[in-house]
Amino acid sequence: MWIKICANTNLDDAQLAAELGADAVGFVFAPSARRITSAEVAKITPHLPTSIERVGVFHALDAYEIARAAHEAGLTAVQLHSGVDFALLHRLHKLFAGQVSLIQTVHWEVGTEGGGAAIVAAELRRIAADGLVDHVLIDSKVGAALGGTGVSFDWDEARAIFQEAAPELKLIIAGGLRAENVSEAIQNLNPWGIDVASGVESMPGRKSPEKLAAFIKKARESKVDPA
Numbered sequence: 001m002w003i004k005i006c007a008n009t010n011l012d013d014a015q016l017a018a019e020l021g022a023d024a025v026g027f028v029f030a031p032s033a034r035r036i037t038s039a040e041v042a043k044i045t046p047h048l049p050t051s052i053e054r055v056g057v058f059h060a061l062d063a064y065e066i067a068r069a070a071h072e073a074g075l076t077a078v079q080l081h082s083g084v085d086f087a088l089l090h091r092l093h094k095l096f097a098g099q100v101s102l103i104q105t106v107h108w109e110v111g112t113e114g115g116g117a118a119i120v121a122a123e124l125r126r127i128a129a130d131g132l133v134d135h136v137l138i139d140s141k142v143g144a145a146l147g148g149t150g151v152s153f154d155w156d157e158a159r160a161i162f163q164e165a166a167p168e169l170k171l172i173i174a175g176g177l178r179a180e181n182v183s184e185a186i187q188n189l190n191p192w193g194i195d196v197a198s199g200v201e202s203m204p205g206r207k208s209p210e211k212l213a214a215f216i217k218k219a220r221e222s223k224v225d226p227a
């Protein structure tokens, strides 16, 4: 199970995530209470173990701006968090030439009729057919909030959709995960990876060492339900 600890704003939190066994740390460049600049991330990444992936979370930006920020910040992956834009994906794929991997977020709209399952299934089919993306991250959208919501989507509904629409995609589950529910998410959805931001914080932008340790331990211990 690949584990990403997202929305880091300082070196201590990112280093702790690495020490506790996370596979990736994330930095949010999109508008957020946890936003950080590429210049700030550039001061953090040289101090992290080379084995850990460094993911930048971007909203709609030009491909060259994303590539410039990725280069300055020392990123190994870019997470596109604002709707699927195949032209942008193709430009980035060409610019990165395999040096930086691409994660596309698909949003599951929570709290609106018909905004979730069908739309996610259609997006997953389009992404699978296009074949450029390395991983797809499914996150909750709550009103205008596109990330860091602390809210889960409907995992029961999602299980069938993921198996039917995207059996070949490497899916990363996000949205409202925490130590108390991460095992249930893994058992239900059998994802390739998991991602968390607010569920391991003591306040927005600050990680809680206890919550972080408990989350990673629970995720590592979790078993997939074969049914």
Ligand SMILES: O=C(O)c1ccccc1NCC(=O)[C@H](O)[C@H](O)COP(=O)(O)O
Pocket (backbone or CB within 6 Å): 006, 007, 026, 028, 030, 031, 032, 033, 034, 057, 081, 139, 146, 147, 148, 149, 150, 151, 174, 175, 176, 177, 195, 196, 197, 198, 199
């Ligand atoms: O975390 C944020 O504040 C954020 C804001 C705007 C866009 C993306 C953001 N985070 C991206 C992530 O990958 C988060 O880990 C993901 O949204 C899960 O957040 P949470 O539900 O708090 O675990």
